[in-house]
Amino acid sequence: MKDPLERWWERLQFTLLFLALAVVVHGFFGWFHGWLDPDDPYRIPEGKAFKVFMTGEGSDPDVSPGDRLRLFYWLGE
Structure with a gap:
């Protein structure tokens, strides 16, 4: 037996x-x-990169964000 x-x-x-x-x-x-x-x-992106979708005023404040997104998908840029 082992020692405790x-x-x-x-x-x-x-x-x-x-x-x-x-x-x-x-x-x-x-x-x-x-x-x-x-x-x-x-x-914030660095170099030549930029954010595609930004909230707030863009070039045309009357355009909805959905329209801007649709334009992005249509142009593919």
């Missing part, structure tokens, strides 16, 4: 190993989530 101190030491080793692996797996999933998570979709 030896059993205690084995349980402590198992607990520490389990906690270390849990921290590693948690870190991996955090990194993986950050890798999958897209960039901020509401940020």
